[in-house]
Amino acid sequence: MTAGGYDAVLLAGFGGPEGPDDVMPFLRNVTRGRGIPEERLVEVSHHYQALGGVSPINDQNRALRAALEKALRHRGLDLPVIWGNRNWEPYISDVVADAARDGRRRLLGVATSAYSSYSSCRQYREDFGGALLSTGLVGEVVIDKIRPYFDTAGFIDPFADGTAAAVQHALDDDFDISQIEILFTTHSIPDAMADSSGAACLGDHVPGGAYVTQHMAACAAVAAAVAGRCGATPAWQLVYQSRSGPPSMPWLEPDICDVIEGMGARGYSAAVVVPIGFVSDHVEVVWDLDHEARDAAEAAGVWFERVATPGTDRRFVAGLAALVAERLQGRRPDLTIGPVSLPQRPDFCATGCCVNLRGAKPTTAGQDSARDWEDTDVSAEQLIRSGIPGRLPV
Numbered sequence: 001m002t003a004g005g006y007d008a009v010l011l012a013g014f015g016g017p018e019g020p021d022d023v024m025p026f027l028r029n030v031t032r033g034r035g036i037p038e039e040r041l042v043e044v045s046h047h048y049q050a051l052g053g054v055s056p057i058n059d060q061n062r063a064l065r066a067a068l069e070k071a072l073r074h075r076g077l078d079l080p081v082i083w084g085n086r087n088w089e090p091y092i093s094d095v096v097a098d099a100a101r102d103g104r105r106r107l108l109g110v111a112t113s114a115y116s117s118y119s120s121c122r123q124y125r126e127d128f129g130g131a132l133l134s135t136g137l138v139g140e141v142v143i144d145k146i147r148p149y150f151d152t153a154g155f156i157d158p159f160a161d162g163t164a165a166a167v168q169h170a171l172d173d174d175f176d177i178s179q180i181e182i183l184f185t186t187h188s189i190p191d192a193m194a195d196s197s198g199a200a201c202l203g204d205h206v207p208g209g210a211y212v213t214q215h216m217a218a219c220a221a222v223a224a225a226v227a228g229r230c231g232a233t234p235a236w237q238l239v240y241q242s243r244s245g246p247p248s249m250p251w252l253e254p255d256i257c258d259v260i261e262g263m264g265a266r267g268y269s270a271a272v273v274v275p276i277g278f279v280s281d282h283v284e285v286v287w288d289l290d291h292e293a294r295d296a297a298e299a300a301g302v303w304f305e306r307v308a309t310p311g312t313d314r315r316f317v318a319g320l321a322a323l324v325a326e327r328l329q330g331r332r333p334d335l336t337i338g339p340v341s342l343p344q345r346p347d348f349c350a351t352g353c354c355v356n357l358r359g360a361k362p363t364t365a366g367q368d369s370a371r372d373w374e375d376t377d378v379s380a381e382q383l384i385r386s387g388i389p390g391r392l393p394v
């Protein structure tokens with residue numbers, strides 16, 4: 001056991017299909033109980049099939065797992081990194097069961113998602129709770145989680161480099177800085193999910209919630225870095241992609257393709273697209289941006305360049321290792337860079353953080369996680385032994 005009491009890091013990914021036959025079962029896993037129309041699933045299945053039925057996300061997470069383990073070793077932390085997914089094999093529950101069999105019972109989760117919201121944070125914590133329940137390991141295994149890390153230099157710096165380079169390419173292609181628009185793009189989520197992202201007790205519940213506030217802070221940090229390197233910052237805005245709910249349900253807007261279509265009318269002719277909402281170049285990036293958004297740009301006669309996500313950039317991986325070290329050593333190094341002015345998120349999600357609007361499910365790694373277990377037949381003693389913090393059921 002290491003200093004912080006953890007036996008392994010659990011890299012928690014989204015998961016993706018590994019072959020054509022996996023595509024529909026994967027999509028059903030992702031959308032089970034989420035009210036996504038069947039037509040949308042069929043449409044999205046075509047994106048995956050066009051890429052050979054294989055999402056690049058699993059290879060990206062295999063590479064990140066290895067890189068993170070190496071970065072931890074480099075810091076003198078001999079901590080294995082195990083990898084499990086929310087929606088496809090290897091499932092989190094299976095790798096947690098394997099870890100427990102190997103005697104690894106205190107796991108520190110690292111999600112491949114940088115921001116607060118139900119989809120990008122609590123749902124990972126629910127899957128940790130679900131894994132303990134389905135494996136019968138409540139009381140035997142603890143799964144904590146590092147905080148959202150949108151504000152860390154390791155996440156911001158690779159975007160800043162890529163964005164500055166892309167702006168320079170547009171300048172080299174004879175666009176004036178006033179003709180360039182930076183489109184920071186992230187996953188659209190339902191308005192109701194955005195508004196309830198983060199926690200009221202942390203002051204997050206302004207319109208758009210912590211999800212939008214955090215993205216705006218990250219975008220501003222990248223824009224400031226670009227100004228430093230290119231002499232000035234082009235106009236920029238935060239836009240959304242990959243909307244999937246029924247049209248009757250409000251989701252975050254504007255959509256990136258609509259914005260690209262209207263660029264000429266607003267006086268812009270070059271788009272620098274920055275996938276600030278994502279950590280790797282998975283299908284939402286290589287399909288929704290490199291095909292759909294690029295096609296929209298071509299149709300609109302707009303110059304287009306898409307910036308890379310952090311992936312396994314050395315600085316990003318080192319930043320994740322620093323977050324793990326921070327937790328193990330119980331100290332808080334200054335991982336934020338100047339322009340991101342928001343306070344750091346707590347180590348354990350605050351009470352009521354990123355609430356599940358469909359009803360509570362058991363979670364770990366939240367200050368009130370124990371409350372989420374009230375409807376299960378798990379005993380208070382088991383919860384205490386799991387180290388799940390919060391108010392225990394009576």
Ligand SMILES: CC1=C(CCC(=O)O)c2cc3nc(cc4[nH]c(cc5[nH]c(cc1n2)c(C)c5CCC(=O)O)c(CCC(=O)O)c4C)C(CCC(=O)O)=C3C
Binds near residue numbers: 030057
């Ligand atoms: C916030 C957020 C992130 C970023 C945080 C994070 O990374 O976790 C993210 C990432 C991803 N989303 C992904 C794929 C999909 N997301 C879907 C559906 C949905 N995403 C949502 C939100 C998010 N999604 C939501 C609110 C839905 C509606 C259903 C629901 O309420 O839960 C669907 C269903 C079909 C569709 O409707 O598009 C698919 C296939 C992949 C894998 C790509 C690959 O395979 O390479 C990744 C990394």
Ligand SMILES: [Fe+2]
Binds near residue numbers: 187
């Ligand atoms: Fe998604």
